[in-house]
Amino acid sequence: MLRIVDRRFDSKNKSTVNRQRFLRRFKGQIREAVTNVINQRGVRDIDSGEKISIPARDISEPQFQHGRGGVWRRTLPGNDRFHSGDEIDRPDGGGGGSGSGKASNEGEGMDEFAFTLSREEFLELFFEDLALPNLVKTQLARIDEYQRIRAGYTQTGVPANISIPRSMRGAAGRRIAFSAVHARRLQELKAQLEDAVVRFGEESEEAREIRREIAKLRTRIEAIPFIDSIDLRYNNRVRIPRPSTQAVMFCVMDVSGSMDEEKKNIAKRFFMLLYLFLTRTYDHIELVFIRHHTQAVEVGEEDFFTSRETGGTVVSSALQLMHKIIADRYQSSVWNIYCAQASDGENWDGDSPQCRALLGENILPLVQYFAYIEISTVDPQNLWLEYEQLRDQFKGRFAMQQIRDLTDIYPVFRELFRKKLA
Numbered sequence: 001m002l003r004i005v006d007r008r009f010d011s012k013n014k015s016t017v018n019r020q021r022f023l024r025r026f027k028g029q030i031r032e033a034v035t036n037v038i039n040q041r042g043v044r045d046i047d048s049g050e051k052i053s054i055p056a057r058d059i060s061e062p063q064f065q066h067g068r069g070g071v072w073r074r075t076l077p078g079n080d081r082f083h084s085g086d087e088i089d090r091p092d093g094g095g096g097g098s099g100s101g102k103a104s105n106e107g108e109g110m111d112e113f114a115f116t117l118s119r120e121e122f123l124e125l126f127f128e129d130l131a132l133p134n135l136v137k138t139q140l141a142r143i144d145e146y147q148r149i150r151a152g153y154t155q156t157g158v159p160a161n162i163s164i165p166r167s168m169r170g171a172a173g174r175r176i177a178f179s180a181v182h183a184r185r186l187q188e189l190k191a192q193l194e195d196a197v198v199r200f201g202e203e204s205e206e207a208r209e210i211r212r213e214i215a216k217l218r219t220r221i222e223a224i225p226f227i228d229s230i231d232l233r234y235n236n237r238v239r240i241p242r243p244s245t246q247a248v249m250f251c252v253m254d255v256s257g258s259m260d261e262e263k264k265n266i267a268k269r270f271f272m273l274l275y276l277f278l279t280r281t282y283d284h285i286e287l288v289f290i291r292h293h294t295q296a297v298e299v300g301e302e303d304f305f306t307s308r309e310t311g312g313t314v315v316s317s318a319l320q321l322m323h324k325i326i327a328d329r330y331q332s333s334v335w336n337i338y339c340a341q342a343s344d345g346e347n348w349d350g351d352s353p354q355c356r357a358l359l360g361e362n363i364l365p366l367v368q369y370f371a372y373i374e375i376s377t378v379d380p381q382n383l384w385l386e387y388e389q390l391r392d393q394f395k396g397r398f399a400m401q402q403i404r405d406l407t408d409i410y411p412v413f414r415e416l417f418r419k420k421l422a
Contacts, residue, residue: 154233171228186218250288255310256344256346269409270413291304341372344376345383372387
């Protein structure tokens with residue numbers, strides 16, 4: 001039996017094969033450790049690696065060994081407290097590990113096993129089992145349809161595709177090329193015939209010989225076919241991919257005065273997760289960033305996460321801008337349209353019913369999925385109560401979640417974008 005052992009090392013002089021085997025074997029424990037460290041990260045540190053620890057007991061493996069066989073009884077010397085068959089209670093207190101118990105002169109244990117995940121390993125575990133819901137039009141990685149376009153000419157094809165002008169032009173060129181030598185020779189013979197007639201007479205042998213050669217030469221020229229199979233040219237058409245459908249994600253964030261720094265930080269963390277998830281998982285996707293207070297504006301990625309502009313609260317301005325952008329740039333027939341909206345739910349009372357109407361009549365019929373995230377430590381606000389009336393009507397396409405503190409970000413994110421079982 002031939003066994004091949006791959007002992008190649010990665011950049012840190014560690015076995016790549018063994019590392020991947022370790023990650024696969026203890027995936028559950030590692031994923032739990034990754035979840036525990038997520039909420040301790042800053043917005044700009046989410047996409048880096050991480051040093052994590054898992055309990056040593058979780059990586060212990062059962063081992064087979066030869067038994068002694070038979071029935072054995074052991075009597076330890078100096079034992080005056082226990083007899084054979086007695087059951088011994090587990091002692092109380094810590095065992096000398098890193099727990100919160102008091103110091104003791106008994107017991108033993110092992111520290112947690114710590115190791116560092118690379119950026120790629122961390123993000124792979126971080127976004128595992130996540131996907132955009134309701135991809136009913138296309139797969140987001142883009143499906144390419146094909147269309148046929150003219151691409152010059154080819155020498156083979158079907159009669160219906162023959163290009164007559166191009167074929168005749170080729171035939172004329174071929175006849176000119178093949179007869180050029182004969183034409184020059186014909187001109188020379190004509191000049192020689194005129195000279196022979198002057199010198200020897202019209203019926204002289206020299207003149208008759210030249211006439212016979214001219215006749216042969218004209219026969220050769222006339223034998224050149226008017227059109228030949230090598231002259232035929234066919235219209236050539238090739239199939240080229242035409243992107244038929246892509247996806248766009250609208251990121252709508254409330255930056256009004258009621259959104260304090262803590263709430264804005266939570267919203268930014270959520271959208272940073274969403275941004276990393278989309279750009280890492282899908283190749284062809286566009287992102288539209290919208291910030292709003294009393295007025296909504298489309299901004300770039302940098303301004304979306306760093307701008308400090310604030311003001312009152314009119315949520316409908318953001319929904320109106322989103323609907324306008326969809327109408328101008330993203331036809332719903334060929335685009336997968338998604339939206340994630342983050343707000344504290346506090347809105348001008350007269351505006352919330354208008355938001356519900358805009359969402360239910362103009363936006364939700366066009367989108368594949370709309371996620372509303374309310375960042376609040378109290379009971380749902382008026383915007384939530386208005387949106388809640390649409391939940392049953394657009395079940396499966398409209399989702400609502402509440403985030404109370406930093407620890408809720410990742411569980412809410414996974415709940416909104418986890419893969420649905422078919």
